[in-house]
Amino acid sequence: MHGSAHGRAFVATILAFSFLLAAMLLFAARSIPDRIATIAGPASGWLLAVILFFIFLVYGLGTGTASFARLGAVAAFIFLPLALLSGAPSASGSWQDLFILVAIWVIVKFGPSHWLWPYPGGRLAYIFTVMLAVNIAIAGFILLRHTKDIGYTIAWGSNWSLYILGALLLIACIVIPLGLKLHFLSYSPHLSQWKSFLPLSVAIFFFTAWPEELLFRGLLQNFLSRACNNNSAGWITASILFGFSHISNMHFPNWRYVLLATIAGLFYGWTWRKTGSIFASAIVHASVDILWHFLFLTP
Numbered sequence: 001m002h003g004s005a006h007g008r009a010f011v012a013t014i015l016a017f018s019f020l021l022a023a024m025l026l027f028a029a030r031s032i033p034d035r036i037a038t039i040a041g042p043a044s045g046w047l048l049a050v051i052l053f054f055i056f057l058v059y060g061l062g063t064g065t066a067s068f069a070r071l072g073a074v075a076a077f078i079f080l081p082l083a084l085l086s087g088a089p090s091a092s093g094s095w096q097d098l099f100i101l102v103a104i105w106v107i108v109k110f111g112p113s114h115w116l117w118p119y120p121g122g123r124l125a126y127i128f129t130v131m132l133a134v135n136i137a138i139a140g141f142i143l144l145r146h147t148k149d150i151g152y153t154i155a156w157g158s159n160w161s162l163y164i165l166g167a168l169l170l171i172a173c174i175v176i177p178l179g180l181k182l183h184f185l186s187y188s189p190h191l192s193q194w195k196s197f198l199p200l201s202v203a204i205f206f207f208t209a210w211p212e213e214l215l216f217r218g219l220l221q222n223f224l225s226r227a228c229n230n231n232s233a234g235w236i237t238a239s240i241l242f243g244f245s246h247i248s249n250m251h252f253p254n255w256r257y258v259l260l261a262t263i264a265g266l267f268y269g270w271t272w273r274k275t276g277s278i279f280a281s282a283i284v285h286a287s288v289d290i291l292w293h294f295l296f297l298t299p
Contacts, residue, residue, distance in 0.1 A: 005064060009119050012062020017124075019055050020131035021206070023048070027138050028154045028279070037143060045144030049078050052135050063119040070116060077107060078136055085140045092147050093227035100140060101219055105245065108133045108211075127207050134211050141219060150218035151277040163274045167267040167284045175260050175288075179296070184256040188297040201290050209286035210278065216242045216265065217272040217281050235273060239265035250298065264288055 027033055037044045056074045060066030081100045088096035108129055117125040141147045179185035216238055225234025243262025247253050264285075272281040292298075 009063040012059050013119060013124075015062070016055050016059035017128070017131075020052075020128070020135060023051075023135050023138070024131060024206070024210075025154070027142060028152055030153055030155060033138075033142050033152075037146070042144075045082055045139040045142075048135065048139040048143060049082055052078050052132060052139070056132070059117070065118050073112075074116060074132075077132070078139075081136055081140050082144055085144055088145065091226070092145065093223040097141070097145070097147075097219075097223050101215065101223070104133050104137060105215060109245070109248075127203075130207050130211050134214060137214060137219065147219070147222070149222055149276065150214070151272060151275070151279070152214060152218055153277055154279050155277065157275055157277070157280075160275050160277075160280050163271050164280055164283055164287075167271045168287055171264055171267050171284070171288055172291075175263055176296075178263070179256075179260055182256045182259075184260060184298060185292075185296045186299055187295065189295050190293075193294060197290075197294065200293065201286065204289050204293075205282060205286040208289060209282040212242075213268065213272065213278040213282040213285055216245075217269055218278045221269050221272065231273065235269045236266070239269050242268075 027036075040047050053075060057066070057071070060070060081103065084096050085100060088094045108126075111129060113125040113129040114121065117128040138152070142150065142152060176185065180187070220241065221234050221238035223234075224237050225231045228234055228237075240262055242265035243258045243260075246257045246261040247255070249257050268281045268285050271284050272278060275281070
């Protein structure tokens with residue numbers, strides 16, 4: 001790639017990254033979804049979908065990676081969920097809601113991220129897919145479906161510090177000894193890596209904890225609780241499914257990871273229930289991942 005082409009590709013990548021992240025953050029501001037829905041009406045979800053496709057088009061043309069196959073795949077990923085959700089009954093927790101949730105998770109977890117986002121390669125391709133998936137969920141479930149009580153806001157409430165610290169303390173008291181006993185964890189502080197603490201913490205929060213809390217707590221636990229008409233059943237079931245979503249991490253089947261993630265998921269779900277916000281549960285989730293990264297190794 002020549003210098004001018006490389007510069008154009010770099011600018012297109014930065015623009016796509018910035019707009020996808022900005023949309024994630026914009027809709028986390030209080031009252032923004034309602035304001036946009038008031039201005040754009042029922043079409044607000046579709047409008048966001050068109051913007052997302054345009055962002056990918058800018059990325060593809062700018063990086064020289066645009067093709068009919070890639071554009072078609074991304075168009076299907078963006079527009080098919082909205083088409084299916086448009087025909088769902090008004091009550092949340094329908095089979096369409098659950099099907100789209102599973103489909104989004106499968107595409108993010110197993111989809112061809114590096115093929116969709118070939119420039120510049122590496123981990124960024126997966127992050128692009130995660131951000132696109134979060135924005136599709138915003139378009140489908142927040143703007144189009146008007147799903148209640150997701151908690152997609154960056155805010156702070158009374159007693160949240162107590163809930164967050166309490167959940168972290170209980171996770172540490174249970175998961176760390178169990179992880180050591182199962183030889184899933186070994187204590188090995190990475191003191192030389194602490195200089196990367198801040199940027200890595202921000203990345204873990206926005207690109208791992210925040211998306212997973214939206215999917216598993218704000219949407220899945222929310223839907224299951226409504227479908228079962230029982231908050232505890234939805235909480236426990238979503239936590240178990242969260243655990244099983246890690247079964248292929250590192251190797252398959254990783255039952256130790258499933259067990260420990262299920263236990264952690266129970267406390268993430270409890271935090272979401274007590275605060276009504278994925279921001280609070282994402283802080284707990286990100287804190288666990290950050291401490292794991294800097295203080296422990298997984299053999």
